[in-house]
Amino acid sequence: MKIASIVGTRPNFVKAVLLSKEIRRKNKEILIHAGQHYDYQMNKIFFDELAIPEPNYHLGVGSGTHAYQTGEMMKKIEKVLMKERPDLALVYGDCNSTLAGALAAVKLHCLIAHVEAGPRFFDKSVPEEVNRVLTDHVSTLLFAPTQIAVDNLKREGIEQGVYLTGDVMLDSFLHFSKVAERSSKILDRLGLSKGEYLLATVHRARNTDIKENLGNLVSVFLDIGEKIIFPIHPRTEKHLKQFGLFNKLKNAPNIKLIPPVGYLDSISLTKNAKKVLTDSGGLQKEAYFSKVPCITLDEATGWPETVEVEWNILVGTNKRKIIEAVKQFEPKGKQKNIFGSGRAREKITSIISRFELEKNT
Ligand code: UD1
Numbered sequence: 001m002k003i004a005s006i007v008g009t010r011p012n013f014v015k016a017v018l019l020s021k022e023i024r025r026k027n028k029e030i031l032i033h034a035g036q037h038y039d040y041q042m043n044k045i046f047f048d049e050l051a052i053p054e055p056n057y058h059l060g061v062g063s064g065t066h067a068y069q070t071g072e073m074m075k076k077i078e079k080v081l082m083k084e085r086p087d088l089a090l091v092y093g094d095c096n097s098t099l100a101g102a103l104a105a106v107k108l109h110c111l112i113a114h115v116e117a118g119p120r121f122f123d124k125s126v127p128e129e130v131n132r133v134l135t136d137h138v139s140t141l142l143f144a145p146t147q148i149a150v151d152n153l154k155r156e157g158i159e160q161g162v163y164l165t166g167d168v169m170l171d172s173f174l175h176f177s178k179v180a181e182r183s184s185k186i187l188d189r190l191g192l193s194k195g196e197y198l199l200a201t202v203h204r205a206r207n208t209d210i211k212e213n214l215g216n217l218v219s220v221f222l223d224i225g226e227k228i229i230f231p232i233h234p235r236t237e238k239h240l241k242q243f244g245l246f247n248k249l250k251n252a253p254n255i256k257l258i259p260p261v262g263y264l265d266s267i268s269l270t271k272n273a274k275k276v277l278t279d280s281g282g283l284q285k286e287a288y289f290s291k292v293p294c295i296t297l298d299e300a301t302g303w304p305e306t307v308e309v310e311w312n313i314l315v316g317t318n319k320r321k322i323i324e325a326v327k328q329f330e331p332k333g334k335q336k337n338i339f340g341s342g343r344a345r346e347k348i349t350s351i352i353s354r355f356e357l358e359k360n361t
Helices: 010-026 044-050 066-084 096-107 127-138 147-155 168-183 186-190 211-223 234-242 246-251 263-271 281-289 304-308 319-328 344-359
Strands: 002-007 028-033 088-092 111-115 141-144 162-164 198-201 228-231 255-258 275-278 294-296 312-314
Touching: 002 010, 002 066, 002 096, 010 028, 010 044, 010 088, 010 111, 010 168, 010 263, 010 344, 028 066, 044 263, 066 096, 088 096, 096 111, 096 127, 111 127, 111 344, 141 147, 141 344, 147 162, 162 344, 168 263, 168 281, 168 344, 186 263, 211 234, 211 246, 211 319, 228 263, 234 246, 246 255, 263 281, 275 281, 275 319, 281 294, 281 304, 281 312, 294 319, 304 312
Parallel strands: 002 028, 002 088, 088 111, 111 141, 141 162, 198 228, 198 275, 228 255, 275 294, 294 312
Antiparallel strands: none
C-alpha cells in the first residue's frame, strides 16, 4: 500500500515514530510534514534523536491564526496528495495539522486512518476537541487508544471502522525509555536527583492566552515551596512576556525555566519527578506510564481513566486546589492497564493490511 502519513507537531512525531517504522516494513510510506512546529527544540530535535526519516515533503507552513494555519496546510497537503495518490492518509491526534490533513484527504476521496481517535473533552471551546471530532467523523479507520474513546465514538454514531488498539504513545514510551536511560544527561546538567522536584509544563490556549489563568499559575508556582523544573513552550513564553510575568518566574529561586526539551530529556524529567503539573494530554499519559502522580492544570481531560484510578487529579488553575494537590495528592489505587500493552503499532498495521485485502477482494 502507499500510505501518506501527515505530521506537523511534536506530539505527532512521538506518536508516528515507531508506527512509521512498522508501516515501512511492508508498505510505501510518504511522510508529509506540515511544518506547524519549526523551532529546533520543537521539531528537528525529534527527527534527530528518534531517527525519524527525513520527510518526503516539508510544507513549512509555520504559525498563524487557526484558520490561516489550517487553510495553508490544506492547500499544500492537497497538492501533495493529488500528486502522490496514496491508498490511505494517516493522521495523528488532535492538532491543526491533523484536521488539515483529514480535510484535504476526504475532499479528494482518499481514505483516512486516524490514530488516537475518540478521546473527548466535551467542550468545543478547546481547539483540539474540534480538530479531533471533525477528524473522527471523516475517517474510515479509527484507532482508539482506550475503551472510553471507543464508547465516545459509539455515542456519536461511529461504530464501523473503530478498533481498540491501545496507545501508540505507550509503544514510544517503553521503547525510548531505555534509550533515555542511556543517553539523557538532563538530570546531571540541571543538578537534579530523583524525586526532589516538580516537573511543570503549560501550553494550552486557555491557560496561556487568558491573563488571569496564566497569572494564577505563576503565582502558585512562586508560592509552592518546591523546586520546579519548567520547560517553557514558545507560546507560553510569548504570553508571559506580554503579561509582564516572565521575569517573576525567571528570577524566582525555586523555579528553573528551561527551553522546550526533546523527547528523551522529557522522559527522563518525567520519570524522576516527584509530581508532574501539566495541561498537556501527552504528558498526563507519560506521567501515568512513569507511575508519577499527575496534577492536571485543566478542568477536563481526554484521559478520564487516569483520574478514575486516582493517579491524576484535575485542578484547573485554582490556586487552593493546586497547592493542596501538590501537598497531599498521593495515588492510592493500583494502576490499571488503560492504554494497552505497548504493541499498538503492530495492531494498527495488521488492521490496515486486512482492510486493504478486504477492499480488493
Ligand atoms: C499545538 C497543538 C496542541 C499540542 C501542541 C504541542 C493545535 C491547535 N494545538 O499547540 O494540541 O498539544 O501543539 O506543543 O494544533 N511557536 C514557536 N515555534 C514553534 C511552534 C510554535 O515559536 O516551533 C509559537 C508561535 O508563537 C505560535 C505558538 O507557539 O503562534 C502556538 O503554536 P501552534 O502550533 O499554533 O500551537 P501549539 O500551542 O504548539
